[in-house]
Amino acid sequence: MTLIELQKKLGEQIELLTAEGKTWAEKKNISENAMVIASMAKQMINNADVMLRYEKLEADKKLKAGSSISEVVK
Secondary structure (H helix, E strand, O other), X not given: OOHHHHHHHHHHHXXXXXXXXXXXXXXXXXXXXXXXXXXXXXXXXXXXXXXXHHHHXXXXXXXXXXXXXXXXXX
């Protein structure tokens, strides 16, 4: 999933949460789903941040040969 697709999913969840005419039980279920999606989104963003930091270190030639991060990222 791309960050654009993720943004769309998050927008859909916000629309569902703010929609009128939903029962309390429906809103509770939507809220639980939204929390799971938000948690996964946060992890995806953290993963992307790690990749960007790695690429910056590599581009700046600040990554040591045999670095453990190289094994994780590649």
